[in-house]
Amino acid sequence: MTKKLEGTQKLMRIFIGEDDKYEGKPLYKEIVGLCREKGISGATVIRGIYGYGRSSIIHSSRTLALSNDLPIIVEVVDTPEKIDEILPEIEKMVGHGLITLELAHVIKYE
Numbered sequence: 295m296t297k298k299l300e301g302t303q304k305l306m307r308i309f310i311g312e313d314d315k316y317e318g319k320p321l322y323k324e325i326v327g328l329c330r331e332k333g334i335s336g337a338t339v340i341r342g343i344y345g346y347g348r349s350s351i352i353h354s355s356r357t358l359a360l361s362n363d364l365p366i367i368v369e370v371v372d373t374p375e376k377i378d379e380i381l382p383e384i385e386k387m388v389g390h391g392l393i394t395l396e397l398a399h400v401i402k403y404e
Contacts, residue, residue, distance in 0.1 A: 299373070302398070303397070305398040306384070307367055308368040308370070308392075309347065310366050310390075311390075314366075325384060326339060334377075334380065335372045335376075347391075347392070381395075
């Protein structure tokens with residue numbers, strides 16, 4: 295069955311590092327796996343090429359010694375209720391990182 299998700303929904307962005315782990319596995323993969331398991335409409339992992347976080351250390355894909363810990367953003371969109379349901383689990387998984395929430399107008403998702 296195709297799910298329609300149009301109108302005002304919730305967007306969760308999770309900012310972490312590529313090397314971040316959860317129970318010994320890549321954190322971004324574990325977050326996407328949890329979202330899929332919980333029936334979330336979709337999750338996308340975006341790999342950054344340049345940035346810094348809490349430590350103020352620059353992570354770049356263009357240094358002499360290529361960084362293995364590039365910035366990662368996991369974007370998740372679903373109904374506010376579904377995002378609120380998984381948020382406590384996501385918070386437990388993310389040791390160091392930033393989680394933002396905002397409303398997003400979904401034009402089409404089928």
